[in-house]
Amino acid sequence: MKELNPFITKGYVSKDLFCNRETELKILENNFNNNIDTTLISPRRMGKTGLIYRFFDLLNNKNGDFITIYADIFSSRSLEDFIKLLAEAILHYYPEKTFFGRKFLQIIKGFRPLISYDGITGEPQVSITYQTPQEKELTLRGLFDFFERQDKRVMLAIDEFQQITEYPEKNAEALLRTYIQQLNNVNFIFSGSKTTLMLDIFSNSKRPFFSMTQYLSLKKIDRKTYCDFIVRKFEENKRTIDDSTVNFILDWTLSHTYYTQVLCNRVFSSGRKNVDIQCAKKACAEILQQNEEIYLQYRQLLTAGQWNFLIAIAREERVTQLTAQNFLSKYGIGTPANARRLSKALIDKDLLLSESTVDSVYYQVYDVFFMRWLQEIYSFNFRKPSPESHS
Numbered sequence: 001m002k003e004l005n006p007f008i009t010k011g012y013v014s015k016d017l018f019c020n021r022e023t024e025l026k027i028l029e030n031n032f033n034n035n036i037d038t039t040l041i042s043p044r045r046m047g048k049t050g051l052i053y054r055f056f057d058l059l060n061n062k063n064g065d066f067i068t069i070y071a072d073i074f075s076s077r078s079l080e081d082f083i084k085l086l087a088e089a090i091l092h093y094y095p096e097k098t099f100f101g102r103k104f105l106q107i108i109k110g111f112r113p114l115i116s117y118d119g120i121t122g123e124p125q126v127s128i129t130y131q132t133p134q135e136k137e138l139t140l141r142g143l144f145d146f147f148e149r150q151d152k153r154v155m156l157a158i159d160e161f162q163q164i165t166e167y168p169e170k171n172a173e174a175l176l177r178t179y180i181q182q183l184n185n186v187n188f189i190f191s192g193s194k195t196t197l198m199l200d201i202f203s204n205s206k207r208p209f210f211s212m213t214q215y216l217s218l219k220k221i222d223r224k225t226y227c228d229f230i231v232r233k234f235e236e237n238k239r240t241i242d243d244s245t246v247n248f249i250l251d252w253t254l255s256h257t258y259y260t261q262v263l264c265n266r267v268f269s270s271g272r273k274n275v276d277i278q279c280a281k282k283a284c285a286e287i288l289q290q291n292e293e294i295y296l297q298y299r300q301l302l303t304a305g306q307w308n309f310l311i312a313i314a315r316e317e318r319v320t321q322l323t324a325q326n327f328l329s330k331y332g333i334g335t336p337a338n339a340r341r342l343s344k345a346l347i348d349k350d351l352l353l354s355e356s357t358v359d360s361v362y363y364q365v366y367d368v369f370f371m372r373w374l375q376e377i378y379s380f381n382f383r384k385p386s387p388e389s390h391s
């Protein structure tokens, strides 16, 4: 039988292939048991979605009987899309042939939905036509009421929740809050990676969701724990990897979950019985080479000043003082105002990450592989740009 790669690079497979997160799981479980909703925040690819699935797995393996539903609303552009994605998520987890799925279909019949199944994936597709905005609100209310009436408790995770700020319906947030607040049988995890937007939704006293939830900020997996996990996964597959190689991997990926998983997956796939640092370095080079096309495209999309700024940040790896004189002059960035303008543009494009710690804010290139590529390409031949290329 073909050996399975134990380093997953998408979704969630099993507890076995999931590294730790015990503290976060306890918090989620405690919140669920005490009827507290959670706001789960982290930079992209840190493991929010994985954690939600892992938590569902934990709940479903307890004796308690729960309904767990995950809805990703990233692609929603309106309240109508929100309702559609929520209905589809329900049918995904509880298809027509299940008891819960049948009950759900009976309820939504009243809204005259058109339900079809994707020819290739088999995924349910729900389409509802509304005559008036009130009908939309009624449908949404109907969905939440349905959850409320179940005799099992419901855990509903709404991923990429910041998306609701883009809906054209001005009352979307207020409406959702009104319905959600009335629910006793349903607990929520609202998760998202746009920290500023998420914090604004939940911490701005002028907004409907103010103070409604408890925050859970997902950090990097503890280094020692990740190190042990990687070694164990190799050993379980009758292979070895030495500590210095694992340390090299975690340094290179900055211990950021997704990048670590991808690199370990690549190293594992080499088939080597005894993995050494050369093997890891080869995997790094392959990853960068594979992604090069994308990085070169980024360059087309950015101004010379923005590109230069990214290189500067990559070379420093992490910058706390974007407007410090020595940083500005070392890389020919220009004035502090220029640095602020460039950083804002790059943060908006998700190319630069700004992270807050207890006592400071730091900046780094968002995509760790991209950062490593920039470091490699521009390590020797960095040229200060000419003054006109600053903008």
Ligand SMILES: Nc1ncnc2c1ncn2[C@@H]1O[C@H](COP(=O)(O)OP(=O)(O)OP(=O)(O)O)[C@@H](O)[C@H]1O
Pocket (backbone or CB within 6 Å): 008, 009, 010, 011, 012, 017, 018, 019, 020, 021, 042, 043, 044, 045, 046, 047, 048, 049, 050, 051, 192, 193, 221, 257, 258, 261
């Ligand atoms: N604890 C973990 N152990 C092993 N792999 C993990 C763990 N958490 C997440 N992963 C893997 O890391 C990758 C990134 O995780 P995930 O997609 O959950 O991140 P995310 O924070 O939801 O990202 P995004 O904000 O882009 O949606 C995925 O491939 C996932 O399978």
Ligand SMILES: [Mg+2]
Pocket (backbone or CB within 6 Å): 048, 049, 050, 159
């Ligand atoms: Mg996610």
